[in-house]
Amino acid sequence: MWGGKRAGRAGDVRARWRALPRWARWTGAGYVIGFAEGTAAHWLDLARGGIHVYAAFATVPLQVFFVGLAVLDPLTVAWVGLVRPAGIRWAAVVMTLDVAANWCVNWPLLVADPTWVWRPVGLLPITLFGLFVVGTAVPLLRAVGAVRGRLDRASR
Numbered sequence: 001m002w003g004g005k006r007a008g009r010a011g012d013v014r015a016r017w018r019a020l021p022r023w024a025r026w027t028g029a030g031y032v033i034g035f036a037e038g039t040a041a042h043w044l045d046l047a048r049g050g051i052h053v054y055a056a057f058a059t060v061p062l063q064v065f066f067v068g069l070a071v072l073d074p075l076t077v078a079w080v081g082l083v084r085p086a087g088i089r090w091a092a093v094v095m096t097l098d099v100a101a102n103w104c105v106n107w108p109l110l111v112a113d114p115t116w117v118w119r120p121v122g123l124l125p126i127t128l129f130g131l132f133v134v135g136t137a138v139p140l141l142r143a144v145g146a147v148r149g150r151l152d153r154a155s156r
Helices: 010-019 024-052 060-081 083-113 114-117 123-152
Strands: none
Touching: 010 123, 024 083, 024 123, 060 083, 060 114, 083 114, 083 123, 114 123
């Protein structure tokens, strides 16, 4: 049932969330909330400045990436929300790239003013969330894999 035609039903998703240990539910919820906030931030940026909103401070490849986060972030929310192992892997990759891109874009500001990193909006929350996602990805993958195995055996 995990990957079959019933896997997308709401009851199955609830069962997967319920079967996770409490720490894994909180961690998964943290992923969903963080990526939902990222989705909102990137959609607001696009609504305010259009497709070239990042042109003033990022190279073209980084502009494409930041605009692409308006799609990558909600995709991550959906996959993690469905308790899919791919969503956890995807979250770690997206956050690794997002943190690296933000540090690249903000590096000139950091060189000019090293205290820039401690500002509550910008690099600090993105870096902390990235560390949270990357640091919890493997244990969360193990927990989701264990739940997957239990639910597969129970459905036979």
